[in-house]
Amino acid sequence: MGLRWYHFALWAGFIILMYAMPDLVSKGTLRTFIFANFLAIFAISWDVLSGRTGYISFGHPFLIGIGAYTTAILTKRFDVAIEISIPIAVVVTMIGSTLFILPALRIRGSYFALVTLAFMELIYQLVQVIRPDLTGGTRGMSGIETLTRGAVNGYYMSLSLMLAVAISMWLLMRTRVGTALSAIGMNEDSVQGSGLSTTRLKLFAFLTGAFVAGLGGAFYVHYLGSIAPRALFDINFVFTIIVAALIGGSSTIIGPMVGAFFLTYLLEYLRPFLPGAERYFIYGGIALIIYIYQPKGIYAVVMQAWERLRSGKSA
């Protein structure tokens, strides 16, 4: 996998810093961090599914929602233990993601994105119409069992999950399977022409992305203790996930993680000055400047600086 000493050093430094955070910041800030951790999980999931393959998912809440609703319904309505309901929710999400492969066999690019968006709308309508006694209909569900109490515990839980997801996906994408998925995004026909089944590779990307999305969705609902369909199946939520992944740098795993923190904090720090929707202008403007300067996101900006530093040292 080509791991170097600085990979270990950077991860170790990051992990130590993050675990020390509750001693460094206020509880309120910690709650923002919790949201950033979950957003990072969703952005990483998006990156696994779409970042390399170029099969842009606009329907990520579809996957997250399956995970969240499955475990919520199992624990609240059927008294299933969380330890059992979360694995089931992840498996159900992965099964749900196989629906993505149907359009992916024939269409790509923006057409694929629109079909996945339709999946999200579909499940939004379904939870409202079908068995509202189970799903809670339009109002959603509350009083769902929570895993943790208080901001500090919630932070540790979300952080541990986010780090486990980030490191495992980062390692996975450094293997040849990551190269193969990137190749699909660059020229799918040539991947076929190299003797690789692209359908199987895409299915692998979708299932892995869904695994992460389902896991994130299930833990998120057991952190919040409630589920609100209108906030979950919302186009703004889709864009927040995608912008986090792109602003950080897609197909890098680290990028979407960084992007999620950047985005969350940008919006949070602008809140006192601009309480209304004007914040989104600033955030849009900053996103735009980063794209124009470096379309591959913050990750590439940092990498370039690092390369310059290294070549400067050796020169």
Added chain:
Amino acid sequence: MGTIAIGEKRMSHPLEITNLVKRFGGLTATDDISFHVEQGQSVGLIGPNGAGKTTIFSLIMGELRQNSGTIRLYGEDIGGLSTPARIKRGVSRTYQVPRPFGEMSVVENIRVGLMPDSIWKMITQGPDREREIELALSVGFSENDLNRRPDELSMGDLRKLEMARTMATDPSVMLLDEVFAGLTKGEIAQIGELIQQMRRDGMTFLIVSHDLKALEPLIDSAIAINYGSKIAEGDYADVISDPDVRSSYLGVA
């Protein structure tokens, strides 16, 4: 496996096409074509633009599906298989327009060609760096080129990369589509020498080229097609002097 399979392999031709037909609407792009290529032979496929040469390649690789007829690889009917399944059985092609992975280096492009079609093996086994470099050097790249990206490469280099990625799939039959188009004289000589080397090593070739002068020394025999039909077959000299071939190329009888 075992002796029977080897025996069969020896008895049947590497590539055998029988009564192949492909229609696009009202146009018959491949019209009842039959031919075979013998073990270790190199056959040139010639004909004017639009004669249907590339269509035959696409049919052999499964990128297009025939309306009727059979395609056999070492005796096995591969006409219903997917492209990766055919490549696994030992046939591979290059493209007229090179199709590299744009944001990958030369070695990474070759890496994709070398990958086994198993996700488990892709994850658990690292890349074979020695083989990647060996392939890159064998098609004429220098050490300095290994980390170059396609947008830094000339047309000749892109064709070399195409060759290397095709060779990486470990074929026993190679289909080369217009390998000399857009190349300098030096590059033509280089790729020609590479093909000669592979012929000596026993590779079976089917080669499409408009550059007849470059093609002639690389082939044992030729097949000429026009409007999707075979119009001549045999020794290159005989094929090229055939009146039908001359009229299809030059418009004179």
